[in-house]
Amino acid sequence: MAPFSSKGPNVIDPNILKLDITAPGFNILAAWSEASYPLKFPEDHRVVKYNMQSGTSMSCPHVSAVIALLKSIHPDWSSAATRPTLMTTLILLYSVSLQELNSEWIF
Numbered sequence: 209m210a211p212f213s214s215k216g217p218n219v220i221d222p223n224i225l226k227l228d229i230t231a232p233g234f235n236i237l238a239a240w241s242e243a244s245y246p247l248k249f250p251e252d253h254r255v256v257k258y259n260m261q262s263g264t265s266m267s268c269p270h271v272s273a274v275i276a277l278l279k280s281i282h283p284d285w286s287s288a289a290t291r292p293t294l295m296t297t298l299i300l301l302y303s304v305s306l307q308e309l310n311s312e313w314i315f
Contacts, residue, residue: 212262229291232307239258
């Protein structure tokens, strides 16, 4: 998890709990509008088709794609079946100790 990611529960509203499923969302090479400068500085007039982005909006497509693939294999599965399947079938990419909880996981 990226340091800027919320790990819950919400400090303002404790009814908003932690996330259950996450995916890579840090430094993702993503499509970029050529109408926007990559660094968003007035001096930066480059035009690029791709840019590095980080955040929830970069993580969401990864999870959505895995759910779409899973639903294509098991079209009869409900959300109640899909969610715990994703939550219990992760593979650790790197060998880490319990102190290194910010490791990356894949489905």
